[in-house]
Amino acid sequence: MNWLLAALRSSLGRKMVVALTGLGLLGFVFAHLAGNLQVFLGREALNAYAQGLKDLGALLWVARLGLIAMFVTHVALALQLARENRAARPTRYVHGGVQQASPGSRSMVFTGVMILLFVAYHLAHFTFGAAHASHYAVGSDALGRHDVYGMVVAGFSEPLVVGLYVAAIAMLALHLSHGVQSVFQTLGLNGPRYEPIIKRTGCAIAVIVFVGNVSMPLAILMGLGPFSTGA
Amino acid sequence: MELNSGIPGGPLADKWDKHRFEMKLVNPANKRKFSVIMVGSGLAGGSAAATLAELGYDVHCFCFQDSPRRAHSIAAQGGINSAKNYQNDGDSVHRLFYDTVKGGDFRSREANVYRLAQVSTNIIDQCAAQGVPFAREYGGQLANRSFGGAQVSRTFYARGQTGQQLLLGCYNALSRQIGLGNVKMHTRSEMLDVVVVDGKARGIITRDLVSGKIERHVADAVVLGTGGYSNVFYLSTNAKGCNVTAAWRAHKRGAGFANPCYTQIHPTCIPVAGDHQSKLTLMSESLRNDGRVWVPKESGDKRAPHDIPESDRDYYLERKYPSFGNLAPRDIASRSAKEACDNGLGVGPGGRGVFLDFRDAIQRVGDEAISQRYGNLFDMYQRITDENPYKVPMRIYPAPHYSMGGLWVDYNLMSTVPGLHVIGEANFSDHGANRLGASALMQGLADGYFVLPYTIGHYFATHKPEPVSTDHPEFKRVEAEVHERIKRLTSASGKRTPDSFHRELGRLMWNNVGMARTEASCKEALEKIPQIREEFWRDVKVVGGHSEMNMALEQAGRVADFLEFAETMAHDALTRDESCGGHFREEHQSPDGEAKRNDDDFCHATVWEHRGEGEAPKEHREQLDFENVQLATRSYK
Amino acid sequence: MKLTLNIWRQKTPSDAGHMERHELSDVSPDMSFLEMLDVLNEHLQVEGKDPVAFDHDCREGICGMCSLVINGTAHGPMKATTTCQLHMRSFKDGDTVDIEPFRAKAFPVVKDLTVDRSSFDRINEAGGFVSVNTGGAPDANALPIGKVEADKAMDAAACIGCGACVAACPNASAMLFVSAKIGHLAHLPQGQPERARRALNLVSTMDAEGFGNCRNYYECEAVCPKEIPIDFIAEMNRDWRSSVLKGGS
Structure with missing residues (x-):
């Protein structure tokens, strides 16, 4: 196992772990999005889905622990690498500038930290009910399930909260715009022929994640579609 | 000074084999006990250092650059010759030998040239095994092209970067030995003197270019692979750092300097643009495969080049040399360009340039194919001149490029100082009075990979150097002299920069001992060089101290040596009262302007012995015997 | 002016x-x-x-x-x-x-403007070569190499080791240089026997020299005077990964 430990200490090894965990987290982002989009199907669908997740019991915790492990690894290694990167250039350039680095690539650490803070807030908001406690405390629905739908609608009826979510999702999208194609480069899965496809796929994923995720708070806030007051 | 070339007897083709058998060997277990100082890390030095270390010797390698990979061999573009006959076009060891002797205008040593042609095939094998990415055909075989002075395709190449790729090959081999601890590499170290103990070269004095520290290094043999002296002209295609210091210091310690007047002027360089010019840029001679050289027939033709009709153009190389045409050897192509410009037909600013036109080739094979072949050269030309060679013919002019002369060595590559070996461009041995294209890389690697590693063992086995330490009085004495000289430079309180003296010397040498020389011009140079030298020591200004990185001091030291060397070079050019190869004495030419050799009086190498500063050097001669080729008038018509 | x-x-x-x-x-x-x-x-x-x-x-x-x-x-x-x-x-x-x-x-x-780039030399000493001694090489044409692969090797070998890639990288990473070294020999049959070792050793030396880590900014590619493409970095990542999985032999 020494070879594996040595490999994981290497810059390339750690980058690959960051890439793989990033890929895992992207999977979660999609699953999370798919689940949450059920808010458009109404109270029954979303609450049933939420209850279903809770009913997984131990399995849910296994999934959560896995997710936490991925998240912590991703963040810890990325920050460690970033610290090394700073140390690799002790004297900054007086005249800085970049040639072709994308905004996404240049802001990875920033967007990453923003996402981290947002995740903490998001958990406090909708999972633990610690932030804006009134949203979480909407009570139960007719079947005695936690009224997740009511909670979400209550939460996204506040412009400030929606603004925060939209901004955070923009951060995530920017992070992914570089992150997705970066995964392929880091894992050595690309080549000159696939590169344009990979770049476009990366951007497409970022757009899907952004549009999908902001559609909910914005629709609720503006009363669009199923949330229109007239309906 | 005794000149014993030590050429083995027997038939030409068997000499090297026979000699290899007759040379004494060093027991493999004992090789570690012998140390070698290798000065220079180019194709010759790098390959020798790596190979000697592979054999088991204790090698210490020095270069003034920040890495051995930067040596100026890296700049060679065109290719490397080898008598592989892969093209089945009639090439052979003997033909490469003959072409080289003829190209050198019958002023080289037959036995050395034959050996060079013999090992040329091993070089390609060795380089391919190292992973040098030579150009290939679709079927996977090595590609070849033809080069100036040859009618067969025997030149191997790696895009326009053959020198770089070959150098990386030997740099990689050297890296491996450094990593294994068999070579101790000293970068940013400049050799400032040779230490001779009991008549044998036993060490060098160096200056660490970062700390300024003067250091003594001892070994059982010293090898110089320190390149050529073309920068005596200031403007040349050599790297800015190329200098004669190591060779000149060795010369002053007793190593004979042979044929310093043999300098090669490369025909396809970008013309001088202005006074600020710091160096000249060469473009591979392979351009002459497709480009046609011409000047307007009328002096002062103001029309744009593409408006000048065919009838008003003089394709002078094709006219004068119908069978070789634009591929005539370098000295001939260069001189013809000079002649055209001297006749007022030159083009471009200052009238010192001729056209190299790709119009016909582009019409024949298209932009695409030309870009495939020469794209990087065209780009380089455009970057420097701001002109597009796809549309406007290139302007070219000859520039100093290579020095055939160098320290005299015997068949074993040893100088007149026992234990001091000289390889690559730094020695004089193989190219005679003119070098053929793609032969410099071949010679550097031949010396380093396949000749010196054998002959140096013979030296150790027969001379058995006694143990000497750096505390030996001779080391102290030479080190003190080095210190003294540096002090003299840093304490000079004049007004002029070292560079200004270098420019002044360069101009004088180019005008008087350049592409064409006369008795009068050489005499004038001999009069003026000492004046510049005196003024240098009186009026030079070297800013900064000696115990720090000080590029002005480095340069001043090199210029000071050029100022001494130039005088010997002019002496040689004056003494060689004939024209041959790169040495063209205007007094000796045929009615149509061809160089006229004088085999009765000058079929020898002139070897100069140093007799002290300001004193005329003493002339010695090594007679050149041609037993296998007929001395003929070189004709490329 | x-x-x-x-x-x-x-x-x-x-x-x-x-x-x-x-x-x-x-x-x-x-x-x-x-x-x-x-x-x-x-x-x-x-x-x-x-x-x-x-x-x-x-x-x-x-x-x-x-x-x-x-x-x-x-x-x-x-x-x-x-x-x-x-x-x-x-x-x-x-x-x-x-x-x-x-x-x-x-x-x-x-x-002033002079820097010490000997770290590049030390990376090369860790394995940027084919371990072949002088002498005894087979005929150069005994091992055919297709033009396309040979050209690819040449693309990588064109690196002049100037270090602009490091200078331009916001993280001062040497990945383009190292990948060019690895890529040159990885595309030639002569480089195959030591391919895995080379990838591992060059990367570990690169890390030890204190270069930063690649974050795929591609600034290196933009300034490379020899226009070496970042594809070689992906190739190196692939080579390194499979070398690790093979146990580094």
Whole structure:
């Protein structure tokens, strides 16, 4: 196992772990999005889905622990690498500038930290009910399930909260715009022929994640579609 | 000074084999006990250092650059010759030998040239095994092209970067030995003197270019692979750092300097643009495969080049040399360009340039194919001149490029100082009075990979150097002299920069001992060089101290040596009262302007012995015997 | 042309260093950038001031010795061009030009604009070669290599080891250089026996030398004077990954 430990200490090894965990987290982002989009199907669908997740019991915790492990690894290694990167250039350039680095690539650490803070807030908001406690405390629905739908609608009826979510999702999208194609480069899965496809796929994923995720708070806030007051 | 070339007897083709058998060997277990100082890390030095270390010797390698990979061999573009006959076009060891002797205008040593042609095939094998990415055909075989002075395709190449790729090959081999601890590499170290103990070269004095520290290094043999002296002209295609210091210091310690007047002027360089010019840029001679050289027939033709009709153009190389045409050897192509410009037909600013036109080739094979072949050269030309060679013919002019002369060595590559070996461009041995294209890389690697590693063992086995330490009085004495000289430079309180003296010397040498020389011009140079030298020591200004990185001091030291060397070079050019190869004495030419050799009086190498500063050097001669080729008038018509 | 130059001056490696302002009025558009610095140094020396130290040698764009970050760009504004081949016609009369050394922990400043790039040599010593001694090589044509692969190897081998990739990388990563070294031999049959070892050893030496980590900015590719593509980095990642999985033999 020494070879594996040595490999994981290497810059390339750690980058690959960051890439793989990033890929895992992207999977979660999609699953999370798919689940949450059920808010458009109404109270029954979303609450049933939420209850279903809770009913997984131990399995849910296994999934959560896995997710936490991925998240912590991703963040810890990325920050460690970033610290090394700073140390690799002790004297900054007086005249800085970049040639072709994308905004996404240049802001990875920033967007990453923003996402981290947002995740903490998001958990406090909708999972633990610690932030804006009134949203979480909407009570139960007719079947005695936690009224997740009511909670979400209550939460996204506040412009400030929606603004925060939209901004955070923009951060995530920017992070992914570089992150997705970066995964392929880091894992050595690309080549000159696939590169344009990979770049476009990366951007497409970022757009899907952004549009999908902001559609909910914005629709609720503006009363669009199923949330229109007239309906 | 005794000149014993030590050429083995027997038939030409068997000499090297026979000699290899007759040379004494060093027991493999004992090789570690012998140390070698290798000065220079180019194709010759790098390959020798790596190979000697592979054999088991204790090698210490020095270069003034920040890495051995930067040596100026890296700049060679065109290719490397080898008598592989892969093209089945009639090439052979003997033909490469003959072409080289003829190209050198019958002023080289037959036995050395034959050996060079013999090992040329091993070089390609060795380089391919190292992973040098030579150009290939679709079927996977090595590609070849033809080069100036040859009618067969025997030149191997790696895009326009053959020198770089070959150098990386030997740099990689050297890296491996450094990593294994068999070579101790000293970068940013400049050799400032040779230490001779009991008549044998036993060490060098160096200056660490970062700390300024003067250091003594001892070994059982010293090898110089320190390149050529073309920068005596200031403007040349050599790297800015190329200098004669190591060779000149060795010369002053007793190593004979042979044929310093043999300098090669490369025909396809970008013309001088202005006074600020710091160096000249060469473009591979392979351009002459497709480009046609011409000047307007009328002096002062103001029309744009593409408006000048065919009838008003003089394709002078094709006219004068119908069978070789634009591929005539370098000295001939260069001189013809000079002649055209001297006749007022030159083009471009200052009238010192001729056209190299790709119009016909582009019409024949298209932009695409030309870009495939020469794209990087065209780009380089455009970057420097701001002109597009796809549309406007290139302007070219000859520039100093290579020095055939160098320290005299015997068949074993040893100088007149026992234990001091000289390889690559730094020695004089193989190219005679003119070098053929793609032969410099071949010679550097031949010396380093396949000749010196054998002959140096013979030296150790027969001379058995006694143990000497750096505390030996001779080391102290030479080190003190080095210190003294540096002090003299840093304490000079004049007004002029070292560079200004270098420019002044360069101009004088180019005008008087350049592409064409006369008795009068050489005499004038001999009069003026000492004046510049005196003024240098009186009026030079070297800013900064000696115990720090000080590029002005480095340069001043090199210029000071050029100022001494130039005088010997002019002496040689004056003494060689004939024209041959790169040495063209205007007094000796045929009615149509061809160089006229004088085999009765000058079929020898002139070897100069140093007799002290300001004193005329003493002339010695090594007679050149041609037993296998007929001395003929070189004709490329 | 008249130029204002802001040049990094640093007497010794341990000095703090600062930008120093110089006005230069006799600049010709036909000069190379280094010839412009030559002119400045001539002036400085005549005034008895220490000339600006900078690395240079061949001045033909091939030795890799020249460096400099010019107005924030390694080797200056012209694509695929080393500083020595950059000409002053790329600048305008009255321009201000900021000139800094290549900055990286693994490239410590020696003096002014001169840096120590020996870390590159040490990376190469870790395995950037084919372990073949002189002599005994088979006939060069005994091992056919298709033109396409040979060209690919040449694309990587074109690296001149100047270090602009490191200078330009926001993380001072040496991945493009190392991947070019690895890529050159990975595309040739001669490089195969040591391919896995080479990838592992070069990468671990690169890490030990204190270069930063690649974050796929691709700044290196943008400034590389030999236009070495970042595809070689992906290839190196692949090579390294499969070497690790094979147990590094």
